[in-house]
Amino acid sequence: MVSPSASPEAYTPKHLAERILTAKAALEGERKQVTVLFADLKGSMELLADRDPEEARKILDPVLVHMMDAVHRYEGTVNQVMGDGIMVLFGAPIAHEDHAVRACYAALRMQESVNRYAEEAWRVYGVTVQIRVGLNSGEVVVRAIGNDLHMDYTAVGETTHLAARMEQAARPGTVLIAPATFHLVEGFVAVKSLGRVPVKGHSEPVEVHELSGIGPARTRLQAAARRGLTRFVGRDAEIEVLRRSLERAGAGHGQAVAIVGEAGVGKSRLVWEFTRSPRTHGWLVLESGSVSYGRTTPYLPVIELLRTYLSIQARDDQREIRERVAGKLVTLDWTLEPLVTPLLALLDVPVDDAAWGALDPPQRRQRTLEAVKRLLLRESQVQPLLLLFEDLHWIDSESQALLDGLIESLPTARILLVVSYRPEYQHAWGSKTYYTQLRIDPFPPESAEELLTALLGQDASLETLKRVLIERTQGNPFFLEETVQTLVETKVLVGDRGAYRITKAPEAWQIPATVQAILAARIDRLPPEDKPLLQAASVIGKDVPFTLLQAIADVPEESLRRGLTTVQAAEFLYETSVFPDLEYTFK
Numbered sequence: 001m002v003s004p005s006a007s008p009e010a011y012t013p014k015h016l017a018e019r020i021l022t023a024k025a026a027l028e029g030e031r032k033q034v035t036v037l038f039a040d041l042k043g044s045m046e047l048l049a050d051r052d053p054e055e056a057r058k059i060l061d062p063v064l065v066h067m068m069d070a071v072h073r074y075e076g077t078v079n080q081v082m083g084d085g086i087m088v089l090f091g092a093p094i095a096h097e098d099h100a101v102r103a104c105y106a107a108l109r110m111q112e113s114v115n116r117y118a119e120e121a122w123r124v125y126g127v128t129v130q131i132r133v134g135l136n137s138g139e140v141v142v143r144a145i146g147n148d149l150h151m152d153y154t155a156v157g158e159t160t161h162l163a164a165r166m167e168q169a170a171r172p173g174t175v176l177i178a179p180a181t182f183h184l185v186e187g188f189v190a191v192k193s194l195g196r197v198p199v200k201g202h203s204e205p206v207e208v209h210e211l212s213g214i215g216p217a218r219t220r221l222q223a224a225a226r227r228g229l230t231r232f233v234g235r236d237a238e239i240e241v242l243r244r245s246l247e248r249a250g251a252g253h254g255q256a257v258a259i260v261g262e263a264g265v266g267k268s269r270l271v272w273e274f275t276r277s278p279r280t281h282g283w284l285v286l287e288s289g290s291v292s293y294g295r296t297t298p299y300l301p302v303i304e305l306l307r308t309y310l311s312i313q314a315r316d317d318q319r320e321i322r323e324r325v326a327g328k329l330v331t332l333d334w335t336l337e338p339l340v341t342p343l344l345a346l347l348d349v350p351v352d353d354a355a356w357g358a359l360d361p362p363q364r365r366q367r368t369l370e371a372v373k374r375l376l377l378r379e380s381q382v383q384p385l386l387l388l389f390e391d392l393h394w395i396d397s398e399s400q401a402l403l404d405g406l407i408e409s410l411p412t413a414r415i416l417l418v419v420s421y422r423p424e425y426q427h428a429w430g431s432k433t434y435y436t437q438l439r440i441d442p443f444p445p446e447s448a449e450e451l452l453t454a455l456l457g458q459d460a461s462l463e464t465l466k467r468v469l470i471e472r473t474q475g476n477p478f479f480l481e482e483t484v485q486t487l488v489e490t491k492v493l494v495g496d497r498g499a500y501r502i503t504k505a506p507e508a509w510q511i512p513a514t515v516q517a518i519l520a521a522r523i524d525r526l527p528p529e530d531k532p533l534l535q536a537a538s539v540i541g542k543d544v545p546f547t548l549l550q551a552i553a554d555v556p557e558e559s560l561r562r563g564l565t566t567v568q569a570a571e572f573l574y575e576t577s578v579f580p581d582l583e584y585t586f587k
Contacts, residue, residue, distance in 0.1 A: 031141050032092035033517040035103035035181055036160050037076065038167035039067050039110060039133040040085025059125055060084060062117050067131065070110035074102035074293045085131075085167075087160075093142050095520035097263065098292055100137050100184035104211055105293075107133045107175040108189075115173070134166025136178035137513070165199045166208070175211040182209045184514065187223030189215045219289065219390070220478070221268040228497075230481060231454035232273050234447030235266065238438050242274045245436060246416050250283075250384050254410030256429060259420040261440035263518045264478030267420040270440065271388055274418075283416075284383050289390030290399070298398040299346060301389055302372060306347065309379075318349050325349075333378050342371040365398070373405050377413055384414040392421035403427075410434055424525065424570070442475035451477060455484050457499045465502055482512040526570060533563040534572055537584070544573065546582035 041063050051059070064086065068078055071088050075096065080087040090106070091099030111131065118129040138159030143152040166176040182191065190213040196205035217223035238259075245255040259267045275285050288305035306312075310324045325343050329336040341353045346368050359367065379385060389395075389403065403419070407429050410417065429435045443451065448470045456462050465487075473479035487493045493500040511519075523531060536553045537544045553560055564584070567573050573584040 030093075030520075031139055032095055032520060033099060033137070033513050034089050034091035034140050034159065035100045035135055035137040035184075036140075036163035037071070037088040037090065037103050037107060037133060037135050038085065038164050039088070039107070039131055040082070040167065042130055042132050042172040055125070059121060059127060059129070062121075063114055063129060063131065066113040066117055067110045070106045070113060073109060074106040076102065076106055089140070091517065091520075092140055095517065095524040096292065097514075097518040097521040099517060100135075100181050101188045102293060103135050103137075103181070104175075104177065104185050104189045105214070107135060108211060108213065111173065111175060130172035132167055132170035132172055133175040134163050134168070134170055134177075135175070135181045136160075136163035136166060137180040137184055138162075139513075161201065162199070162206070165201065165206075169197065169199065169208070170210075177209050177211060179207045180513070182207075185215075187215050187217035187226050189213065218291070219268055221272055224481075225272070229269070229272075230451060232269065233450045233454070234443050235270050235273075235440075238270055238440065239274060239277075241436060241438055242270075242418070243279055246279060246283075246386070248434075249386075249414060249416035252412065252414055254380075254413040254415045254417070254434060256407055256410060256417040256419070256432065256435045258427075258429075258435070258437045259418065259440055260423060260437060261420075262422060262476075263522065264476045264515075265440045265442055266477045267440055268390060269477070271390065271418060271420060275386060275388065280386055282384070283386045284379065285386045285388070287388040287390075289388075290392060290394035290396070292391075292394050295394060295396050298396055299368075299402075300396055300399065302399050302402055303346060305387070305389075306343065306372070312347070321347055321349050329375070332375075332382065336375065336378060339371040339375060342368045343375070346372070365401075369398075369402050369405055372402055373409060376406065376415070377409055380414045385416070387415060387417045388419075389417070390420045392419050392427075393425040395425075404429075407432065407435075442473075443477060443480075444475065445470055448473075448475040448477075448480060451480060452484070454498060455481065455500075456493070457495070459499075459501055461502045462500065478518075479512075479515050482514050486512045522570075523572075526572075527566060529559075530563045530566045533560070534567055537567075537573065537586070542586050543576070544584040544586070546584070549584075 041060065063084075064081065067086055071078055071086070074090065075094070076088045076090040077093065078086050078088050088103075088106075090096060090103040096102055111133065114129065114131050121127050121129045136159060138157055140159060141154045143154060162178045162180075166178055170176040176194070177185070177191070189211055191209040192212050194208045194210055197208045199206045215223075217226065221229075242257060245257050249255045259270060261267050274280070275287070286305050286309055288301040288308070290301050294300040310321075310328055312321055312324055316324070322344060325347070326337075326340050329340055329343075341351050341356045342364070344351050345356065345364070356364070356367075376385060376387070387406075389399075392400075392403075395403075403417075404427075406415075406417065411434055430437070442448075449466060452462075452466045452469060456466065469480060469483055473483060484493070488500070492502060492504060494503050495501050523534065526534065533549075533553055533555070537549055539552065540548055550557065550560055555563070564573065568575065568584075573586060576583050576585045
């Protein structure tokens with residue numbers, strides 16, 4: 001039973017609760033970019049008015065459970081249960097760079113789950129069950145987190161208010177999103193514009209969109225590509241490394257290339273340009289990647305890769321999937337027929353195989369990993385394969401095991417395996433002679449200026465702005481593009497891409513919400529005991545003398561030095577001077 005008076009601790013998954021409580025002290029007082037979600041059972045008072053209270057709870061509780069399960073699937077935090085509904089935060093207290101996408105996916109999932117339950121509710125109780133959901137994105141300040149996980153926070157502006165208004169305006173069975181959320185999820189979700197809608201408490205109508213499904217984009221780059229990519233600059237040397245690796249792999253000497261860099265430096269763009277260049281003609285290119293909320297979902301990127309390889313569509317039923325798997329394997333090599341069962345099981349298709357059913361979980365895991373590896377190796381004998389796995393810093397353990405096994409079989413295969421990840425990810429391939437690591441850093445000033453000229457144009461009034469942008473973003477391409485977009489939206493820049501004019505000096509440099517979310521998520525990956533150290537350093541300024549930091553941080557010297565080692569390893573601070581005094585600088 002879900003009690004409206006229960007504390008969040010009662011309905012928060014244990015692993016998420018532990019994460020929040022461990023970092024509680026470091027999280028309190030922080031500003032977070034969030035998406036707020038309100039969901040409720042429309043007309044519950046009328047629906048349950050004439051029923052026994054116990055029967056009413058039997059109808060209502062499954063609705064709340066389905067909503068919460070969807071929230072927790074995407075690591076949202078249920079902050080309040082309000083009778084027949086819930087109020088949820090994505091991005092606080094734990095920061096998520098994709099908080100808006102997570103919230104939208106959770107909203108769609110809860111509608112789907114509740115719709116399935118509605119069939120049972122109609123059959124058993126004769127009632128119609130539908131929920132309505134509203135979302136808005138903005139900023140909150142986390143004030144305090146109780147031991148029961150209840151969070152006190154202060155919303156900045158209309159973050160919470162407008163989310164509640166979206167829910168109230170939604171028809172039963174629908175999800176409405178406010179403009180700030182739409183801006184963050186465009187391309188990731190399918191929407192229907194409802195135009196400008198009057199909203200209580202607002203003097204002007206608000207542009208509202210109704211969620212209708214998952215969109216075609218899985219990554220920021222894919223979403224950006226739909227709007228039009230900027231000029232590709234500054235990565236000639238990296239492209240040449242990939243070209244040479246492709247050449248060696250095509251000659252039967254398989255290669256693995258890792259593209260490593262922080263968020264926004266252009267890892268995905270580099271791969272995008274390479275895989276779509278004439279160099280890869282004649283290669284079968286299979287792309288996949290991990291997602292931030294997918295670590296607990298076994299084989300997630302492997303399944304995506306298989307579905308692409310086998311041309312399986314979302315609308316395909318189990319019979320069609322069986323036919324595609326069996327047909328592909330037998331056509332490729334009739335000796336692969338024994339792989340049909342483990343591959344179908346991996347694709348969540350029921351299998352009628354007594355021998356498979358008799359295997360214990362570790363044996364099934366081993367058969368599954370071997371089946372995928374053997375299939376890819378056999379395909380590479382027919383045509384060379386370029387396999388792309390992005391964002392390994394979010395990879396699940398089963399997919400990791402597949403990559404580890406595949407790496408061992410590369411030397412004699414016509415396979416180029418390209419992976420990308422952020423610096424915190426670790427693997428055991430570094431000693432392989434056929435492994436190459438490509439470190440991708442932010443642009444040097446000349447490449448950053450080339451990108452900005454392509455984005456802004458060559459108007460003389462833009463020169464000072466370009467210099468300031470390069471300095472403030474440190475040459476991070478994503479940060480540059482997002483900051484320019486913010487300047488366009490705030491009317492500091494007018495015109496078209498490549499031909500902007502500056503109309504006024506920015507009154508205050510506003511960091512785009514997308515950039516703030518990435519930085520906050522990166523900081524939240526630090527150990528909780530080291531976050532106050534980073535905050536103390538930020539108070540000092542860009543250059544941080546050790547003696548001043550020691551005085552402000554007020555921790556034992558041993559703890560301070562250990563913490564500095566951690567934040568240096570995470571590339572927040574760099575040591576710039578040891579004489580006459582030890583000094584650090586922010587990246």
